[in-house]
Amino acid sequence: MLNIGLTGGIGSGKSTVDLFFREEGAYIIDFDELAHSVEEPDRPAWTGIVAAFGHSILNENGTINREKLGAIVFSDREKLKKLNEIVHPAVIEEWKRRIAEIQKKDGRAIVISDIPLLFEAGLQSLFDMVILVHISPEEQIRRVMKRNSYNREQAQNRLRAQMPIDKKITLADFVINNEGTLDQTRTIVHEVWQRLREEEQKKGRIIDVPR
C-alpha cells in the first residue's frame, strides 16, 4: 500500500485531480467528507461538539447547524481552537479506520487523501509522499470567483487565510501543474500515477548483497 496526501490552495483543482486519479485506479479519501461524517448525529465529533457548545447549535432533526456553529467560532479564536480540538482527532481516527479497511481489501492499494490544509495542519508525517496541485495565485482567484460566484475581494480573502501556494511547493514531493487544459492535467496525472505504482512496488523490497 502507498499512502499519499494530496493538497493545494483553494480552487487549485484538487477535486478535479482526484477524479483523474480515481480513473487510474486510486482509492480517494476526501477529508472534507470525513469531517462531515464524524459530525453526524451520535458520531464522536457530534457528541463532543454538543457537549462543548450546547443543544442550541442543533437543527430540529439533531444535525449540527453549521451556520450557527460558524457564527460562534469564527468570531472567537478560542472557540475555534476548541472546535478543532474536538473535530481533528475524530477525523484522524476515522481516516485510520478507512485506511485499515482498504488495506484489508487490497494490500497493493494506492490511497490518495485529499486534504485542503495538509501543510497548515502539519499532517505530512501521516503520508509516504505528498502531492501538490498548483496554479498561480492569479488563476486561483479567477477560478474561485467563477466557481463560487465570489467577487475579487471575497476570493482574495479566502486565499489570504491559507499558506501561500509558492511556499507549499517547497514542501511537496510532486507538484502537478493544473494551469493548462483538463486534458493536459489528465496526462500529468497519468505520468505521476506510473511513478506512484513504481514506488508502491519498491515498498518492502529487500536489497540483498550483489552476487
Ligand code: ADP
Ligand atoms: P479545489 O478542489 O482545489 O478547490 P476544483 O477541482 O473544484 O478545486 O477546481 C476549481 C474550479 O476550477 C472548478 O470550477 C473546476 O471545474 C475548475 N478547474 C479545475 N481544473 C481546471 C483546468 N485545468 N482548467 C480550467 N478549469 C479548471
